[in-house]
Amino acid sequence: MPKTLEGQITMEKTPSYFVTKEAPARIYAMSRDTKLIVVVRDPVTRAISDYTQTLSKKPDIPTFQSLTFKNRTTGLIDTSWSAVQIGIYAKHLDSWLQFFPMRQILFVSGERLISDPAGELGRVQDFLGLKRIITDKHFYFNQTKGFPCLKKAEGSSKPHCLGKTKGRTHPNIHPEVVQRLRDFYRPFNMKFYQMTGRIFGWEE
Ligand SMILES: Nc1ncnc2c1ncn2[C@@H]1O[C@H](COP(=O)(O)OS(=O)(=O)O)[C@@H](OP(=O)(O)O)[C@H]1O
Numbered sequence: 001m002p003k004t005l006e007g008q009i010t011m012e013k014t015p016s017y018f019v020t021k022e023a024p025a026r027i028y029a030m031s032r033d034t035k036l037i038v039v040v041r042d043p044v045t046r047a048i049s050d051y052t053q054t055l056s057k058k059p060d061i062p063t064f065q066s067l068t069f070k071n072r073t074t075g076l077i078d079t080s081w082s083a084v085q086i087g088i089y090a091k092h093l094d095s096w097l098q099f100f101p102m103r104q105i106l107f108v109s110g111e112r113l114i115s116d117p118a119g120e121l122g123r124v125q126d127f128l129g130l131k132r133i134i135t136d137k138h139f140y141f142n143q144t145k146g147f148p149c150l151k152k153a154e155g156s157s158k159p160h161c162l163g164k165t166k167g168r169t170h171p172n173i174h175p176e177v178v179q180r181l182r183d184f185y186r187p188f189n190m191k192f193y194q195m196t197g198r199i200f201g202w203e204e
Helices: 015-019 023-030 043-057 064-068 089-097 110-115 117-127 175-196
Strands: 036-040 069-071 105-109 139-142 147-150
Touching (some): 015 023, 064 069
């Protein structure tokens, strides 16, 4: 990481850090003051989104259902499948809390990032000790894309939406499979709400 000068913030984004066992110790060794920001969404939708992304690159992979279960008859979930494993947020957070206090970690709601991007970014700016520069007036909802977009891209007068790889249509998953996953995640989600002090509302 480059050295940060007075008045600067150095940022780096790597989604896999949150679920990488060695990452907390390594980051702590580099700089124990590091602030950590993690975007989390309903782990069931996250798993389907993860699968959709893989499917777009490898169309021949097995169905979502066959990857989810170790045993379809007993309904035993395959927790070694990364799409399932990553959504056990409470477990991953435990590893980070061995090194960093909760006050240095911010969890951003992926759902609110879509329904209220300015509100969620308000929390990010506060967490980073920044003035709330980014507000509602920077976003508009793009009906075609189905997501909020920036009114102006940086250095341009044109609006900017995220690319085609964000917001892919998810395949239909059998409601029973979804329900089984919901049941699987419920206790982990409850633990995660307790740990973070925020109810993300994934059970509704
Ligand atoms: N503004 C806006 N525009 C488009 N997409 C948005 C936006 N805000 C959040 N999202 C959600 O971002 C999801 C993809 O992000 P990822 O973190 O999975 O991307 S990646 O892993 O870094 O490729 C993507 O998930 P999918 O819908 O499953 O594709 C979106 O739901």
